[in-house]
Amino acid sequence: MKKSQNIFDTPLRKSVFWPPFILISIAVLVSIFAEDLFERSMELINRFILTNFSLLFSYTSFAMVITCILIIFSPLGKIKIGGNKAQPKFSKLSWFSIILCTTVAVGILFWGSAEPLFHFLHPPDFKYFSSGSLAAKQFSMGAIFLHWGFTPYAIYCIPALGVALAVYNSQLKFSLSSPLSPILGQNGRNKISNSIDMVCLFALVTGMAASLGAGILSISGGLMDQWNTLDKEFLLPGVTLIIMVTFIVSASSGINQGIKNLSQINFCFFLIFNLLIFSIGPTVPILEDSLLSIKSYAQSFLPLSLQWGDIKGSEWSQSWSVFNWANWMAWAPITALFLGKIAYGRTVREFILFNWIFPAIFCLAWMSIFGGSTLFYANQDSGHFNQLLNQSGPESIIYEVFSNIGWSNILAPAFILAMFISYVTAADSSTEAMASLSMKSFSLKDFDSDTSLKVIWGTLVGLLAWVMVTFAGIDGVKMLSSLGGLPALFLLIGITISINKMMWQPQKYLKN
Template sequence: MKSLKHWVFWPPFLFVLAASVLSFTNKEAFIKITTGANDWVIANVGWVFSLAGLFMVVVCVGVYFSKLGKVRIGGENAKPLLSFRNWFAITLTTTIAAGITFWGIAEPIYHLVEPPKSMNLEPNSAGAAIFSMSTMYLHWTITPYAIYCIPALMFAFAYYNMKQPFSIGSTLAPLLGNKIHGKWGKALDAVCLYTLALGMAAAMGTSILNLAGGVNYLSGLKSASLLWAVIAAVVMTTFIISASTGLMKGIRILSDINFKLFLFIIVFIFLVGPTSYILNLGTESFGYYLTYFFEKSLFTGAAANDQWPQWWTTFYWANWFSWAALTALFLGRIAYGHTVRAFIIVNFALPAAFGGIWMTIFGGTSIYLQMNDGKFGDILTSSGPEALVYAALEAMPLSEIIIPLYLFIVFIAFVTSADSTLAAMGGISSKGITPESPEPGIFIKVVWGITISAVAWVMISFAKIDGIKMLSNLGGVPAVLLVIGIVFALIKVAKDPGKYDRTREELGGEQKRDRAG
């Protein structure tokens, strides 16, 4: 408790706790408040998410080719904290990897059986199939990773090269100077804790439903509140134990296991699934995605009063923004010793390519099964999205082996993601975090782990998949405003990196001392 930043920790913690208490004591009031706030968000702020996401893709590419691209994070003499392989594995598995294991099979069926009304596509038609697959590319490739990459890169440069404190406010130092580390900085960190708590609860809700679907398939236990509570408790205990071991043990080991399992399951489904159909549909849909990239990125549905973009694209962008601001502290911290261009490759280009491959294989398989069988839409309606994943895997050879393995992949994926998130939340809640002493205490990780698990269980118990979307949307509003500021801070740095890079001054001082000696 002595190391706790009270003005950063208590406001978001008490706010999230109050919401949980209200949900237990007055369910109707809780649902009315969250639904009303969510409806306002998706009706009024969706355009901000769309424009911001597209802008960040452009900035990512621009920074890669700028003078900043050649700068080494931590200075010219900085030695990498992680090997390139470990760095990529951790980055991939601690960002949206938990999401792709659930939505990769479930989401395409939603778009196939119920495409946007304003597009006049016939459900289960060829046009709906192409729309569905191309939408997976929109939601799971370059745009989400650009949203993650920009804040993480700005924090890495601010923390290691500008010698700023371990605070999300440091990302705005190029715009506001050291003024950001006063009361406004504490308020900013508190808001980011709130957004990440809701974003992580949304992701955990998705993983709980995914795991419950697997347990239901294997044991016959009903996917309901009691099972969700047990799964939440097991997952929470595991990621708290992992988080307590620190970066070089828990996260590194789990991410390496996770990455290898990802590669295995991708190759397996590609070889035993409808390979030709996957490749042909993926090629055609990718062409559609490129042709209509700007139109799909900026589709709000306002002209036709179509709610589809609000409940899908806005949901995803809000989710990414909820995570991005504070996850930047973790992703930036592990980038020490690598160049900015390498950072963009590992945090933007390679994960986006991986997401595209995953969605081509799993989304293509899902669409094929629905187009040739037709029962997956019925499964979605009768049993929920968590049942779709395992129904699709059941159609594969060796399903009795693959389904338990996939269940393990889902479990490890979320534990790895939660591990890194708790490290970031614990770090921003604590005093004395420096490059030399980067780990927060276990107590603060336990507190946040229990709180988030409780919120996730409450929302899926009362609102299921809609509850997950509400959490993401509510957490994304303040986050997107912050991230827009971070984008302009990074642009300012990219124009003249030497003006902000204090490691050059230190290197120059060392060289002078060496010559004098």
Template sequence: MNNIRHAVFWPPFLLLIGASILSFTNKESFISMTTNANNWVIANLGWLFSLGGLLMVGGCIFAYFSPLGNVRIGGEHAKPMLKFSNWFAITLTTTIATLTFWSIVEPIYHLSTPPESLGLDPNSPGAALFSLSTLYLHWTFTPYAIYCVPAVVFAFVYYNMKKPYSLSSTLSPLFGNKINKSTSTIIDAICLYTLALGMAASMGTSILTLSGGIEHITGIGSSPVLWGIVAAVVTVTFLISAATGLMKGIRILSDINMKAFYVILAFVFLVGPIPFILNSSTEAFGVYLTEFFKKSLFTGAAAGDPWPQWWTTFYWASWFAWALILSLFLGRIAYGYKVKTVILVNFVLPAVFGMIWMSVFGGTAISMDMVDGVLSNALATSGPEAVIYEFFSNLPWAAVIIPFFLFVFFITFVTACDSNVAAMSGISSTGITPEKPEAGLLVKVLWGIAVSLISWSMISFASIDGVKMLNNLGGVPALFLGLVVFGSLVKICLNPQKYDKTIGEKPVENSKETTETLPKAL
């Protein structure tokens, strides 16, 4: 704690603890305050979230083909600290925590209750096509663009511009020396708060999923008591991993996680309705491409339809809330690679993986529900956490695959929490440099406990709606800062040599963390 940045750490930390205390002592006021704030957000800022997501996609494409694309993070002589396979595994598994939940639950929501303004009949072929194509919108290129833009900017300003380990550094291409210490502190504190809310929301989804699995296997009811126990176990596990540092805990977890992803993905595809998966995903992909702009900018305002605010705005708020702080982590591990490769690993490849995953899981869920409505019934009678286990119960070898899925989900979320706590703790601390990238353990412990408390409070008193409210509230300040970071990216892309202080540097000895060099093309 000696190296803590008090003005950055304490305001968001105390706000989270205060919210948790209020939820215990005055539940009605807590729910009223968060609900009113959330209603204002979705009514007034949905359009800006839609435009922001679209801009990020354009930013990734522009950066890839700009002069910045051929710049190596850390300078021309920099060697990667991670080999390519480890890098992609860490990047994917730290940004995909709730995909395993929503890939099964979300398509059932869209299939059974499509947007009223589109005139689609529930459980119709049109609703099925809308459902799968909407999964592609929510889980492929746009969300990963929201992650990728600040990650590229931070990697460049931190390693190539030699700026401090702070989110305010990402604004320096636009504002230069106008960003002083006070401004930097305010920006970092706001972003820390947004990630804490976003991470709490994601943890809420994960707690519900794990508790639903425990109930399915053991019969123990999914209740606030069980949620509290699950939250405690998850927290202890990711703090143990966080204590070991990037090169040990998270690298091992992410490698296990990727292998488990491949196994369960292959299993569901092979035992699922293969012709339906292949045909429906092809058709849905066509709809996604032809209606990309329409779907991206759908607000429902003309028809008074709240669907876009409760789905697309919810997702974009979630990704923006996570993106800025997580960019410190994603940018840090991009050292030694060209910007083109950073975009490939943070934007293109995860989006392709997400599309394959959604095609298999979403397609199977839709096919299953259109036969007898079994998943819709589970959603209506037992809640979203029950849908996943009803899904697996209707597949072969359910007694084996359900515990395995729980393991996959647990490891996925622990990996994501590990990277987020590392980023949150780093920005809360002084003395973080490329040579000394890890924050103290006590700061990590405090953040882990605070996030777990607010997460448990929201799902206990507001269930899945509480998760959505956390995402929306955390995403608002992150959205505005993200748009400014987008401006920094554009400015760097136009003339990267102007900002790159590594030009002309002599080669240095390889870091001990360097595990692999890549062909010059990368």
């Protein structure tokens, strides 16, 4: 662990660190001392983003999926990251565990039951079918397959591959501007390097805060479900503080200790939960609904991805599809630094397999099991689930599912622990990357950055998350996602274009 320094003694990239730090700090202060002004401002900004950039979010996400497919069959697929003599630093199982647990955060745990229930009970207007119907059930599963399958992992995969090739095969500096070299050139990239890293720091702070907000709500909901005498007013900041301290300490221990070990533990939790719910839950309906879900996903992939017909500009599309793309995009740039770092020694085709295909398949299996279980029980008593959703919030749904399965006393505490570990695991790598981007001198070999910077960014993320869930609940989480995703969107467009230029003539852009 790198020795902590006083923040004023740390060699900061001032133009990268201070603008997002000051902006986020002001936002936190305004939200505390001028709550109404902050909430109105956030709503206006969020509405502006969704109204004007909805289609761009959707088209960019779709383009990244197509790019992942093309890479597999292109000459770029044969390239080895780091050159022909490069050797991987992790086993394939450890590599996949770190990738999966770094990227899913608390998303699949929080939304695995809540999101399909929303679509089932409140289907979109453009579909013209009734709440709780068989058609609504099929649509809801197809929708979560879209939101948690191949599209979101393409959003992570493309920038991560761009970073890996730029750093290891083109010997460019460890920066989010480096993957843009094919379209900007060396001089153009150098001029905007600090600006890009600064904007991406801001995007990730809001993205991490949105994810942490979902985790706070879900963990608090589970604790309230187990001990209903707890005071929610004190529970939310308490949960926030515990998560913040844990992921800051873990991030300070480095990749080979905290991040690697936590990822393997977390991956085991995911597997056990999947197998357990599949075994003791409604197994046959899960299997039947999974097959229908695949069909619904295939039928709705293009219309939902490209917002065809009545879907274009709809409230549902903006509140769900665009929200999801914005959330993944907010995380993607900084997470790409970490995923690119650990890809050394792998071929590009291996990279696509482990960063795109395998994680997407895992998430689809998770959504089939947890989403299918939720809809099975909700179909039996839709009124009760609707009341629970409206009165107790989406964080309460998974615990009601556990109650219906009958093992709530065991499943709920274990799920709370899994939720906690999941966010800590994902935040580890992001906090490390945020701190490294803030420093002038950074060693790619060690990947350890100044501990004081990790504490600063981790604290700021925690404060912002606590403010939003306290004053705006789940709507606050969604607003933060849109806010963080917008600046990241333009970087991802540039990286996607760069990868497409490189794809068919890799020797023109890569040294190794």
